[in-house]
Amino acid sequence: MALTCTDLRGTLPLLAQGKVRDVYTLSSDHLLFVATDRISAYDVIMKNGIPNKGKLLTALSEFWFTTVLKDVGLNHFVSSSMEFLPEKLQKYSAQLKGRSMVVKRLKIFPVEAIVRGYLTGSAWIEYKKSGTVHGIRVPEGMVESQAFEKPLFTPSTKAAQGKHDENIHPDKTAQLVGHEYAKEIEKLSLALYTKARDYAAERGIIIADTKFEFGLDEDGNVVLVDEVLTPDSSRFWLSSAYRAGRSQDSYDKQFLRNWLTESGVKGRPGIVMPDEIVLETSKKYHEAYELLTGSEWKET
Ligand SMILES: Nc1ncnc2c1ncn2[C@@H]1O[C@H](COP(=O)(O)OP(=O)(O)OP(=O)(O)O)[C@@H](O)[C@H]1O
Ligand SMILES: [Mg+2]
Numbered sequence: 001m002a003l004t005c006t007d008l009r010g011t012l013p014l015l016a017q018g019k020v021r022d023v024y025t026l027s028s029d030h031l032l033f034v035a036t037d038r039i040s041a042y043d044v045i046m047k048n049g050i051p052n053k054g055k056l057l058t059a060l061s062e063f064w065f066t067t068v069l070k071d072v073g074l075n076h077f078v079s080s081s082m083e084f085l086p087e088k089l090q091k092y093s094a095q096l097k098g099r100s101m102v103v104k105r106l107k108i109f110p111v112e113a114i115v116r117g118y119l120t121g122s123a124w125i126e127y128k129k130s131g132t133v134h135g136i137r138v139p140e141g142m143v144e145s146q147a148f149e150k151p152l153f154t155p156s157t158k159a160a161q162g163k164h165d166e167n168i169h170p171d172k173t174a175q176l177v178g179h180e181y182a183k184e185i186e187k188l189s190l191a192l193y194t195k196a197r198d199y200a201a202e203r204g205i206i207i208a209d210t211k212f213e214f215g216l217d218e219d220g221n222v223v224l225v226d227e228v229l230t231p232d233s234s235r236f237w238l239s240s241a242y243r244a245g246r247s248q249d250s251y252d253k254q255f256l257r258n259w260l261t262e263s264g265v266k267g268r269p270g271i272v273m274p275d276e277i278v279l280e281t282s283k284k285y286h287e288a289y290e291l292l293t294g295s296e297w298k299e300t
Contacts, residue, residue: 001051002037002048002049002050002051002052002053002278003036003037003049003054003095003099004036004037004038004047004048004049005022005036005038006022006034006036006092006095006096007095008024008089008092008095011088011089011092012024012025012026012032012089013025015031019038019040019045020035020036020038020039020040020054020057020232021033021034021035021036021054021227022034022036025105026085026086026102027105028105029104029105030078030102030103030104030105031102031103031104031105032085032096032100032101032102032103033058033100033101033102033103033227034054034095034096034099034100035053035054035055035057035058035099035100035101035227036049036053036054036099037049037050037051037052037053037054038053038054039053039253039256039273039281041253041256041257041260041266042257042260042266042267043267044267044268044269044271045269046256046271046272046273047270047271047272047273048272048273048278050278050281050282050285051278051282052282052285052286052297052299053282053285054099055098055099055299055300056285056286056288056289056297057227057230057231057232057285058080058098058099058100058101059080059098059289059293059297060229060230060288060289060292060293061077061101061227061228061229061230062077062080062101063292063293064196064228064229065077065224065228068195068196068199069192069195069196069224069228069229072188072191072192072195073188073191073192073222073223073224074217074221074222074223074224075223075224075225075228076103076104076106076215076223076224076225076226077101077103078101078102078103078104079101079102080098080100080101080102082096082097084102085100085102097300098299098300103225104217104223106215106216106217106223106225107215107216108158108213108214108215108225109176109177109181109185109213109214109215109216109222110157110158110176110177111155111156111157111158111173111176111177111185111214112155112156112157112158112165112211112212112213113153113155113185113186113188113189113211113212113213113214114153114154114155114156114189114209114210114211114212115151115152115153115154115189115190115192115193115209115210115212116133116148116151116152116154116208116209117147117148117151117193117197117206117207117208117209118145118146118147118148118206118208118209118235118237119133119138119142119143119144119145119146119147119148120144120145120208120209120235120247120248121209121235122167123154123209124144124145126167127142133152133154134152134154134155134156134167134168134169134170135168135169136152136154136169136170138152143244143245144244144245144246144247145208145237145242145243145244145245145246145247145248146244146245147244151190151193151194151197153170153186153189153190154167154170155167155168155170155172155173155185155186156168157176158213170182170186173185173186181216181222184222185214185222188212188214188222188224189212192212192224192228193207193210193212196210196229199292200236200292201239203291203292203294204238204239204240204291205236205237205238205239205251205288205291205292206236206237206238206239206242207229207234207235207236208234208235208236208237208248209234209235210228210229210233210234210235211233211234212224212226212228213225213226231251231252231253231284231285231288235250235251236251236252236288237249237251238251251284251288252281252284252285252288253281255277255280255281255284256273256277256281259273259274259277
């Protein structure tokens with residue numbers, strides 16, 4: 001069964017609800033992130049969910065935080081274990097176990113720290129029009145999905161819910177967060193992306209681009225927050241299917257997108273996915289987890 005919505009009966013205050021995650025205030029300095037099995041495509045959330053998706057994505061974020069990216073700066077991860085949670089939450093383990101994560105609550109910088117290794121999506125659209133990516137000049141004659149010589153830091157504003165983020169030139173980050181933090185965020189973003197990209201490449205996955213968020217801790221450190229390097233926050237491509245000069249299939253959502261388009265319901269709210277689409281999509285999340293972590297998924 002998929003879990004599409006959490007309900008802790010007022011035990012904790014709900015701080016925010018995103019497309020996928022329900023975020024609760026655990027204490028003055030900790031938050032509880034709960035990744036549901038909700039899935040969105042073309043900006044709308046489906047009515048039914050993908051069983052285990054929230055657990056797989058939580059486990060994947062935890063994997064990056066605690067292994068590959070552990071030594072690239074600080075991150076907000078504290079624990080994903082039920083034992084860490086207070087007694088009053090234990091009775092909600094069916095909703096929380098395996099899909100929740102305690103993190104340090106930080107002051108979030110108002111910038112989406114996007115790193116792009118490949119020319120695709122909105123960057124490709126801008127490049128075709130003006131030869132630039134977020135206003136940065138890039139070499140002429142590049143084709144769609146081609147790798148940049150070096151990854152680009154291409155931030156965007158962090159828009160309020162329901163609004164679209166706006167792509168900005170990296171130099172404009174300083175106006176949002178100040179010069180010193182802007183430099184630090186760019187440096188960390190590129191280092192994190194490069195480390196993850198090289199790791200994933202050896203396992204058959206291209207991380208075409210990704211989005212990081214950062215917060216500030218009480219000691220003035222810039223800390224990696226949010227989810228990291230999941231199919232929801234990144235563009236993954238299968239290396240074996242990759243070919244430059246055309247668009248690439250979405251790693252996890254291609255079945256769903258095709259079905260929505262073919263059924264003429266793309267962009268319509270309240271859509272129920274048929275079992276077959278749920279199953280195919282679910283397989284992709286399992287596959288991403290297993291390829292990247294190198295270990296078999298075990299349901300907790
Ligand atoms: N350690 C942290 N401390 C405080 N806030 C955090 C921390 N980590 C992440 N956040 C914030 O928590 C929120 C998580 O929201 P979530 O990503 O679920 O939804 P959203 O960003 O509003 O929408 P979307 O579903 O499109 O991502 C984000 O605003 C993020 O900046
Ligand atoms: Mg978000």
